[in-house]
Amino acid sequence: MNERQYNSKLISDKLSEIPVPANDLLWRKIEAQLVAIPPAAEQTPEHPSLQSQAVAKTGFIKAAVILLSSAIIIVFVIWLIGKVNHSRKSVPARQTPQLQITDSLITVTPKDSSLSQQKKVLPSAMPVTEQNTGKEISDTETMHPPLLSLEKHTNLPLTDSLQTNLPGTIQISPDSIKLKDPVPQKKDEDYYFDIQKKKKGN
Amino acid sequence: MRNDIIAQKKLYASFYTYCVHVCLPYTRNEQDTDDILSDAFIRIFKNMHQFDAGKGTLYAWIKKIVVNAALDFLKKRSRFTSSTLEEAEGIVIENTILEKLSADELLLEIRSLPDATQAVFNLYCIEGFNHREISGMLGIKEGTSKWHLSEARTLLKQRLLKYELA
Numbered sequence: 001m002n003e004r005q006y007n008s009k010l011i012s013d014k015l016s017e018i019p020v021p022a023n024d025l026l027w028r029k030i031e032a033q034l035v036a037i038p039p040a041a042e043q044t045p046e047h048p049s050l051q052s053q054a055v056a057k058t059g060f061i062k063a064a065v066i067l068l069s070s071a072i073i074i075v076f077v078i079w080l081i082g083k084v085n086h087s088r089k090s091v092p093a094r095q096t097p098q099l100q101i102t103d104s105l106i107t108v109t110p111k112d113s114s115l116s117q118q119k120k121v122l123p124s125a126m127p128v129t130e131q132n133t134g135k136e137i138s139d140t141e142t143m144h145p146p147l148l149s150l151e152k153h154t155n156l157p158l159t160d161s162l163q164t165n166l167p168g169t170i171q172i173s174p175d176s177i178k179l180k181d182p183v184p185q186k187k188d189e190d191y192y193f194d195i196q197k198k199k200k201g202n
Numbered sequence: 203m204r205n206d207i208i209a210q211k212k213l214y215a216s217f218y219t220y221c222v223h224v225c226l227p228y229t230r231n232e233q234d235t236d237d238i239l240s241d242a243f244i245r246i247f248k249n250m251h252q253f254d255a256g257k258g259t260l261y262a263w264i265k266k267i268v269v270n271a272a273l274d275f276l277k278k279r280s281r282f283t284s285s286t287l288e289e290a291e292g293i294v295i296e297n298t299i300l301e302k303l304s305a306d307e308l309l310l311e312i313r314s315l316p317d318a319t320q321a322v323f324n325l326y327c328i329e330g331f332n333h334r335e336i337s338g339m340l341g342i343k344e345g346t347s348k349w350h351l352s353e354a355r356t357l358l359k360q361r362l363l364k365y366e367l368a
Contacts, residue, residue, distance in 0.1 A: 014305050
């Protein structure tokens with residue numbers, strides 16, 4: 001025991017020599033406060049060690065529940081992000097418009113020069129009939145007339161390229177198509193001669 | 203114990219004197235003592251189920267409750283703010299002076315100190331706490347605790363001088 005502890009003990013021992021009379025008035029005051037406390041507010045007495053164990057157990061369960069719910073939320077968010085990215089990749093690229101040759105755009109120039117005019121082929125608008133039989137083709141056939149009828153009307157030699165594999169479409173080879181007569185381009189030399197002619201004329 | 207009024211009265215009767223001696227250095231009169239003990243015994247009866255005999259004696263457990271009740275009482279009555287000190291010498295009342303002093307005189311000298319200084323003196327010299335513990339209990343800085351102890355040393359030195367000379 002050091003000096004400080006010894007001094008402390010001396011002071012305590014000195015103070016404990018003070019006589020203290022009984023104080024029943026104080027007990028009545030305390031008793032009134034104890035009675036005023038409602039029984040429902042008091043907890044059932046438990047062994048301190050058991051109570052601490054129960055508190056620790058409850059705290060552990062709470063922590064486990066919080067961790068589990070956090071993990072579920074994180075997994076859900078990751079899944080959602082992955083789904084969004086996948087949907088972006090799966091969207092097909094914008095397709096470039098392909099040239100679709102419809103019947104109304106086709107102008108076929110025959111190889112045979114006997115035909116002076118280009119005839120527009122509108123098989124879907126033409127009533128297709130067989131010349132020999134005069135049989136009227138049904139409406140369904142007018143939508144997709146056979147090439148045989150086409151040949152009869154235009155005397156076009158049917159080539160492989162003009163045979164349709166699918167109704168309503170025509171495959172056209174470059175040889176049989178002449179969309180437009182080329183405009184003869186003036187060469188630079190022609191321009192030169194024109195200028196010379198004009199000068200001579202002046 | 204909590205609901206048994208007879209047992210509570212027996213406990214009160216057994217420990218009343220002990221609790222008064224613990225409480226006296228923190229009070230200035232009997233009314234203060236009664237107020238502190240009333241609060242302390244209510245806390246004892248309410249928290250009796252928390253007492254663990256394996257951790258300490260019942261006397262030590264009750265003493266702790268009474269000291270805390272006394273400190274709460276002092277904190278309500280006065281503010282514990284003042285100057286601070288980096289270092290402070292300890293207080294040791296000479297044994298020769300203590301021998302000359304009666305219990306009532308000693309109590310009178312302790313009660314002559316200001317509230318905050320009195321609390322720091324009691325916790326340091328009687329209960330044996332250090333300045334770090336005292337600062338936590340009173341809610342003050344450690345330097346403030348040291349200043350109060352130095353102040354108590356100065357005041358008591360002057361007041362106890364007459365006993366030394368006698």
